[in-house]
Amino acid sequence: MHITTTNQPPLALGFGNYTCNWGTHFCGLYETEAERDEIIMGFLAHGAQAGDLQCYVPAERTIEDFRHEFSKHCPLCEQYLADQNTMKIHSAKDIYYPDGTFSPWDMEDALNDVFEKSQRNGKRNVRTAAEMVWALEAIPGVDHLMAYESRLNYFIAEKPWISICLYNVTKFDGKTILQVLQTHPYTISQGVVTENPFFQDPDIWLAKNAPEFLRRG
Template identity: 30%
Template sequence: MTHAHQTISLGFTNQPFPPGVHICQIFCSNDERQASLLKFILSGLQSKERACCFSDNATEQAIGEFLGNYGISSNDVIDSGALTLAKTRDVYFKDNCFDPERMLSLLTTYYTDSVAQGYPAARVIGEMTPDIQHISGGNRLMEYESKITLLLRDHPVTAVCQYDSRSFDGAMIMDVLKVHPLMIVRGSVVHNPFCITPEEFLTQ
């Protein structure tokens, strides 16, 4: 799958990256969040990749209107399976519980299904909500994020994780930085100096 795309475009930066990078975006405004999300989805679809979005704030209408400006019918790509849209709470908090193993299995299946269906690459963007702090299993979020980095080594889904700096305290944001190798800073993707390898993080 990845041999066909040695590098991919993330949409919100001109920097090329290999498929399977794990990136966090700590955003400060809804416009910042929306711009990255829409461009990430668009660039994936334009490259014939499979794209998936988990967000409580990005509406199907807004995404459809944006894609329509570039000649892409949201109905067509959703119906074909090239684009999947779902609410954060419906995916991450199924049965009012956060289960890292279920989520990791979901990502693995998404990748293997994409390969089987002939997509050159697959990408996911997900926005975490502060509800995670009050959900059973929510205390395992950083374990999950760290294990994503491990999973992507063999199942290279390109993953962007969005966190609202206005909804999480400084300690939580620092933890987020520890488990993402790359981060978005002023529209550029940079190597994250705060990141700890999964092997080290998971033994702490």
């Protein structure tokens, strides 16, 4: 089933026979490890075999555990696990708060760097996914996470890029999940992909909730 998400070319999401378009920002909501892995394993396996750049941040599992499970899910993909040009797997700290503090601006700079490097030898598609439970820790600046999620819609627009932010609904409170829904235009839940009726354009959400991140000075 195709979900038209942008005017960019289509791609296979890797689960549920869904396709969508590049330039899309999803939240993946799940309750169990099986639900989470149904999303992530197929998503990354399709990308690896297609030659896309994969960037993945495990948080509920170790990097070693992910490598083991991914190899079992897609034996043909094992060759890509050690290839940083195909699969970049990092800890949450390395990606989101390498200096000990989370900053939406620093994240945006880091993502721009990843994107620019990925395109140096010609247009290349980029798939990113992250388990977001790291944000439940008392990390300085983590209260700005939803501002980052909202701004991510600016960053992804018109790029050959797709992101899935994975939220365990048994660990985050209802207020946070509502904010997650407000900052992601499409959702994945119980294996179903839908356009999100709770989504708010970042211009609107940021103006109301985090005006200091609406524009970069």
